[in-house]
Amino acid sequence: MSSFKILITSQKGGVGKSTVAANLAAFVRRLGQSVTLIDFDTHASSSNWLNRAPEIGVSVQHHLLPLEQGGKRPILDARLHLRRAAERADVVVCDLTWIDAIASELMLEFDLVIVPTSVSEIELSATAGFLNRHRWVFDTIILHSAPTLLMCPTRVHAEQLRSDVFSNQRFPVSFMLAPPVLEAQSARDMFERGYLIDLPDACGASFNEFGKAVMAALDMRQANLASREANKTTTNLSSIVRQPLHQPTASKMVTVSSQASILGRHRLQKMRADATSGKSTLVPAQATTNSLASMRIPQFFKRMSMGMSTK
Numbered sequence: 001m002s003s004f005k006i007l008i009t010s011q012k013g014g015v016g017k018s019t020v021a022a023n024l025a026a027f028v029r030r031l032g033q034s035v036t037l038i039d040f041d042t043h044a045s046s047s048n049w050l051n052r053a054p055e056i057g058v059s060v061q062h063h064l065l066p067l068e069q070g071g072k073r074p075i076l077d078a079r080l081h082l083r084r085a086a087e088r089a090d091v092v093v094c095d096l097t098w099i100d101a102i103a104s105e106l107m108l109e110f111d112l113v114i115v116p117t118s119v120s121e122i123e124l125s126a127t128a129g130f131l132n133r134h135r136w137v138f139d140t141i142i143l144h145s146a147p148t149l150l151m152c153p154t155r156v157h158a159e160q161l162r163s164d165v166f167s168n169q170r171f172p173v174s175f176m177l178a179p180p181v182l183e184a185q186s187a188r189d190m191f192e193r194g195y196l197i198d199l200p201d202a203c204g205a206s207f208n209e210f211g212k213a214v215m216a217a218l219d220m221r222q223a224n225l226a227s228r229e230a231n232k233t234t235t236n237l238s239s240i241v242r243q244p245l246h247q248p249t250a251s252k253m254v255t256v257s258s259q260a261s262i263l264g265r266h267r268l269q270k271m272r273a274d275a276t277s278g279k280s281t282l283v284p285a286q287a288t289t290n291s292l293a294s295m296r297i298p299q300f301f302k303r304m305s306m307g308m309s310t311k
């Protein structure tokens with residue numbers, strides 16, 4: 001079985017990693033997928049959450065990495081746990097507070113790396129620094145197996161929805177931007193008692209939008225990998241029959257913003273697929289944009305959701 005491996009990480013404390021990890025595992029489980037959560041944190045917040053809240057069917061593991069041993073040991077341990085879990089689950093979600101002793105290489109084990117960050121300038125700057133230290137991991141030109149990077153604004157206050165912070169920051173790598181998870185007392189109250197996906201308020205709605213965006217990111221990744229494989233075959237064939245190799249394609253004509261959102265990428269993907277099949281429709285992206293509009297997602301999120309650069 002090939003399973004999706006998702007890492008939720010950042011070097012910052014208290015940004016909402018464990019909340020996102022436990023509740024994303026619950027979200028995916030509700031979709032009918034088998035899910036394992038691996039909690040690599042000493043606090044054990046995400047594993048305690050899932051173990052103590054009403055049973056939702058996520059398999060939970062808690063492992064401490066031998067970080068004090070340094071070298072390759074922590075990575076080898078993590079890889080072993082991850083691969084074992086991946087043999088039995090459709091989706092594996094890992095919660096890990098990153099520290100410098102961990103080699104960036106570990107990120108290559110994952111399909112999706114989710115970095116929760118608050119949207120204050122100071123935290124975004126720390127997040128940009130974190131990504132800068134690991135930027136080679138996300139460089140798809142060097143590594144065709146690079147994980148997809150998804151930035152997740154977390155604990156976002158209503159008044160922050162009007163700010164335009166992502167356009168002021170210079171991030172060193174391309175990433176997709178997920179819809180924000182809103183700050184709410186109800187989210188704190190759910191700890192070990194229930195799940196954000198069941199909250200009937202704006203925070204619950206925001207988390208469900210975030211969950212859908214994660215699933216869309218995984219779909220896109222799969223489609224991208226499949227089309228890359230197909231392109232390889234086409235290129236080989238065309239060289240054999242001596243057809244021109246460099247015909248303009250929709251994908252070459254699209255300029256991908258360094259700050260493309262999940263929905264923006266989704267839209268670009270649709271455009272590429274439609275260009276190839278001769279169709280021209282933006283309906284699915286429109287539907288998603290409508291649901292964002294109904295949540296009053298701020299202008300900067302909407303703008304990026306249209307796949308336009310904010311520079």
Ligand SMILES: Nc1ncnc2c1ncn2[C@@H]1O[C@H](COP(=O)(O)OP(=O)(O)OP(=O)(O)O)[C@@H](O)[C@H]1O
Nearest residue numbers: 012013014015016017018019155182183184187188
């Ligand atoms: N959307 C939210 N709204 C309100 N409070 C939240 C939200 N997400 C997380 N919190 C609260 O923020 C605090 C930190 O959250 P959490 O433990 O998930 O973050 P973390 O990044 O895993 O922290 P640590 O670095 O300690 O592992 C907790 O008190 C949690 O209840």
Ligand SMILES: [Mg+2]
Nearest residue numbers: 017018041045
């Ligand atoms: Mg935590």
